[in-house]
Amino acid sequence: MVKESGVSAARHNLLYTLRNEGYLKMSELGRILNVSPTNITLLVDGLEKDGFVERLSDTSDRRATKIKLTELAEKDVLFDSELIFKPAINFFSSILEEKEIQELISYLNLIIDRNCSL
Template sequence: MREGTASASVSLDRLLELAEVLGAMMERGVTKHGLTRARAGLLWALFHDGAMTQRALAARLQVTPRNVTGLLDALEADGLVARAAHPTDRRATLVSLTESGRTLTVGLRVGRDTLARELFGDMPAAQLAAIQDGLETVIARLCAIGRASG
């Protein structure tokens, strides 16, 4: 960016453009696997955090338990997740990835890792660190704004 062109408004415009581009890429990526972004997010949560109750999934995804039920119904019908009785709480249902769900999620991670290498693989460490630091600050501020307004 040329000297004198950096401003808060220009920076926000660039972030919004980035969000649009990444959102469209994510949408295409999950759609080619027959998923929605919400379903992919649920699979990703199970992949990273392991089996959990439907209530824990709802909290993790910051959605209602009813929303999780709908997502799980579709993912279970596709053979990507399985629900079972919780071993110690008979009122709870435990959700886990099936082998097909795990395979699909590993594929999503490979795609993510490939994109990361294409974007950042040859970037100098100092520049990459500056991007990460800046993004951490922006994310923290957005979270604080969201908490204050919500």
């Protein structure tokens, strides 16, 4: 699904959330993604090492750190749902009509959007 950009599904979910929500505190990211503080730190550490996110000090709370996407993430990570779901679409294209494929894409987008806003 996201192998073209070299990012695992868990990392992609984090990046997708940041792309939709903007800067977020680590605790907010963990809550939205339903990931423990330890795991959110590990995900952010890996993405920061790869140049996809950066940590910023939160001006309103010195103890908090905000995370934001870098230009590299915006440029190199695949966020276009039709491209992300291309393998599934190709699989179903022999079974479904064009209108049904468009409905499938809509439902897949809905699933992603709801998952990232939980």
